[in-house]
Amino acid sequence: xxxxxxxxxxxxxxxxxxxxxxxxxxxxxxxxxxxxxxxxxxxxxxxxxxxxxxxxxxxxxxxxxxxxxxxxxxxxxxxxxxxxxxxxxxxxxxxxxxxxxxxxxxxxxxxxxxxxxxxxxxxxxxxxxxxxxxxxxxxxxxxxxxxxxxxxxxxxxxxxxxxxxxxxxxxxxxxxxxxxxxxxxxxxxxxxxxxxxxxxxxxxxxxxxxxxxxxxxxxxxxxxxxxxxxxxxxxxxxxxxxxxxxxxxxxxxxxxxxxxxxxxxxxxxxxxxxxxxxxxxxxxxxxxxxxxxxxxxxxxxxxxxxxxxxxxxxxxxxxxxxxxxxxxxxxxxxxxxxxxxxxxxxxxxxxxxxxxxxxxxxxxxxxxxxxxxxxxxxxxxxxxxxxxxxxxxxxxxxxxxxxxxxxxxxxxxxxxxxxxxxxxxxxxxxxxxxxxxxxxxxxxxxxxxx
Numbered sequence: 039x040x041x042x043x044x045x046x047x048x049x050x051x052x053x054x055x056x057x058x059x060x061x062x063x064x065x066x067x068x069x070x071x072x073x074x075x076x077x078x079x080x081x082x083x084x085x086x087x088x089x090x091x092x093x094x095x096x097x098x099x100x101x102x103x104x105x106x107x108x109x110x111x112x113x114x115x116x117x118x119x120x121x122x123x124x125x126x127x128x129x130x131x132x133x134x135x136x137x138x139x140x141x142x143x144x145x146x147x148x149x150x151x152x153x154x155x156x157x158x159x160x161x162x163x164x165x166x167x168x169x170x171x172x173x174x175x176x177x178x179x180x181x182x183x184x185x186x187x188x189x190x191x192x193x194x195x196x197x198x199x200x201x202x203x204x205x206x207x208x209x210x211x212x213x214x215x216x217x218x219x220x221x222x223x224x225x226x227x228x229x230x231x232x233x234x235x236x237x238x239x240x241x242x243x244x245x246x247x248x249x250x251x252x253x254x255x256x257x258x259x260x261x262x263x264x265x266x267x268x269x270x271x272x273x274x275x276x277x278x279x280x281x282x283x284x285x286x287x288x289x290x291x292x293x294x295x296x297x298x299x300x301x302x303x304x305x306x307x308x309x310x311x312x313x314x315x316x317x318x319x320x321x322x323x324x325x326x327x328x329x330x331x332x333x334x335x336x337x338x339x340x341x342x343x344x345x346x347x348x349x350x351x352x353x354x355x356x357x358x359x360x361x362x363x364x365x366x367x368x369x370x371x372x373x374x375x376x377x378x379x380x381x382x383x384x385x386x387x388x389x390x391x392x393x394x395x396x397x398x399x400x401x402x403x404x405x406x407x408x409x410x411x412x413x414x415x416x417x418x419x420x421x422x423x424x425x426x427x428x429x430x431x432x433x434x435x436x437x438x439x440x441x442x443x444x445x446x447x448x449x450x451x452x453x454x455x456x457x458x459x460x461x462x463x464x465x466x467x468x469x470x471x472x473x474x475x476x477x478x479x480x481x482x483x484x485x486x487x488x
Contacts, residue, residue: 048097052090059086071472073479079395079421079464080266083356087348095344103302104340110347114276117350118239118251120259122285123278125338125346126292129236129262130165132275133206135291135336136232136258137169139277140204142287142331148203148230150175155201155445159189161453162208163426164435166234170206171443178202178445179431182452184399185384187425187460188215190452194223197447204230209238210425211462212360212393214252214386218245221255231256236275239268240357240392252389258284263346266466268360268392269353271346274338287331295333298325357392359467363474364393367465370478379404379485395423395462398481399455406485408459414484420463420477428457 040048064085095106107125115123126132140150150156152174158167160179170177180193187210194205205224209215217233224231235241235253239261242249253259261267263274277288290296297316300307305326315321316328364383371377381399385391400408412422427433429450436444463477 048094051097052094055090055093056086059089063089065468071470071476073476074419077420077464077469077473077477078466079423079462080466081468082265082270083352083466083468084270084345084349087351088345091344091348092341095341098340100340102339103337103343106340106343106347107338108301110343110350111276113347113350115278117353118254118259118278120254120278121280122282122288123276124285124288124292125343126275126277126336127338127342128273128336129260129264129267129275130168131334131336132236132260132262132277133165133232133234134169134334135277135288136234136260137206138173138291138331138333139258139284139287140230140232141173142291144283144287144330148228150203150230153201154203155199157194157197157202157205157447158207159453160430160446160450161187161425161428161456162210162234162430163236164430164433166206166208167430171439175203176201176443176445178447179450179453180447181450182456184452184455184460185381185397186213186215186386187211187383187397187456188213188386189220191216191219191223193448194220198227202227202229204232206230206232206234208234208236209241209252211383211395211397212238212241212391213383213397214238214241214243214389214391216386217243217252217255218388221245224256230258233259235259236262236267237394238392240353240360242390242392243386244388253278254280257281258288263342263349266464268356268394269346269349271338271342271344271349274342274346290331291333292336293333294335295329295331296326297328297330300326356467359469360393360465361391363465363467363469364391364396366471366474367396367463367478370475371481374478374482376478376482376485379406380481393465396465397425397460397462399460400485402459404485408461411481411484412461415463415480418480420480422461422463424461425456429453432457 111123155176233256238252241252261276263271311325312322383397
């Protein structure tokens with residue numbers, strides 16, 4: 039408990055932080071946007087509340103996971119609609135923990151073992167795939183679709199083998215894969231489903247009249263809170279599930295692989311710290327130092343979580359602005375005729391995306407190349423991005439892998455097309471109408487005037 043003097047001092051400090059924000063950081067203090075000014079694909083959107091929360095946590099000087107982390111996990115789980123959520127230090131760590139959870143001996147015959155297969159896609163971010171290979175399981179790559187930019191679900195049955203244990207894939211730039219088809223496939227074959235939701239937080243999907251957020255339809259969902267993402271705590275991520283056993287394993291994997299579930303700074307909540315039998319350890323070995331998994335230390339700091347607590351309160355407005363910006367850009371490109379040269383994005387059926395970016399593919403008969411288009415756009419000070427690793431199997435990290443380390447089911451024709459012809463621009467909530475309209479103007483010029 040804080041003393042009265044400490045409470046007063048802390049209030050004075052936080053008031054000064056708020057004043058600092060108002061004087062030096064509040065949006066609108068810079069000069070108004072002019073055509074040609076830099077437009078990044080993403081940026082943080084925050085106010086004095088995040089800065090005050092960050093300083094408040096620093097004054098605690100707890101440093102590791104603490105009260106703000108607990109508050110965020112409870113609030114996030116309640117908001118997204120799951121029973122359990124565990125903060126980690128990045129979205130990539132979230133994917134690592136999600137996958138490694140499914141390797142736990144506690145899952146019996148359903149555990150993923152080395153040599154087992156996981157169906158996924160090659161077009162996306164590497165850390166959706168890396169944990170599979172690093173563990174010694176085998177990713178099985180299927181092709182994608184345009185303009186959905188997600189897995190082609192018609193290829194799932196052809197990718198199945200007697201070694202298949204799971205499907206693990208990302209919802210691309212806010213647009214979900216066909217969850218109904220993937221979930222039915224997984225349920226029918228007894229497979230795990232991990233939804234990499236790092237680029238789709240806030241997207242909703244409806245199956246048989248039931249609407250949920252993406253990340254909650256599968257067995258485990260993951261999110262990222264890196265600065266460009268839908269909300270931020272700097273670095274940070276989250277792993278979430280409704281399954282109590284999976285959650286127990288998630289926390290163990292995150293917290294060194296330990297068997298004990300006592301939170302940091304608290305001991306012997308179960309009352310049996312010194313009377314258990316584990317492995318071939320001596321009877322009564324301190325349960326705080328019993329390890330049931332080959333785990334990690336991937337916890338978030340309370341300072342990061344403090345920022346997340348305030349971001350979560352703003353998050354619904356972020357989602358709406360992303361949808362607004364995406365629609366404004368879409369309508370402007372249709373009105374300008376750019377859609378005759380570019381394939382515009384289409385939301386998945388039964389979904390309402392929380393768009394991370396605006397994906398575009400240069401048509402084969404456009405008369406210009408993707409690189410010509412992105413070079414023109416970048417020359418006009420608008421950031422562009424490719425769909426991350428393109429075809430990951432063509433990346434240097436795959437060059438030294440043995441053929442048995444992965445499998446391609448069929449051809450990756452559309453994945454290669456995305457790698458060669460697609461790009462995206464941002465629609466983050468800090469963008470103004472003027473910036474969106476300028477982007478539409480320059481993108482149109484890029485495809486018609488080069």
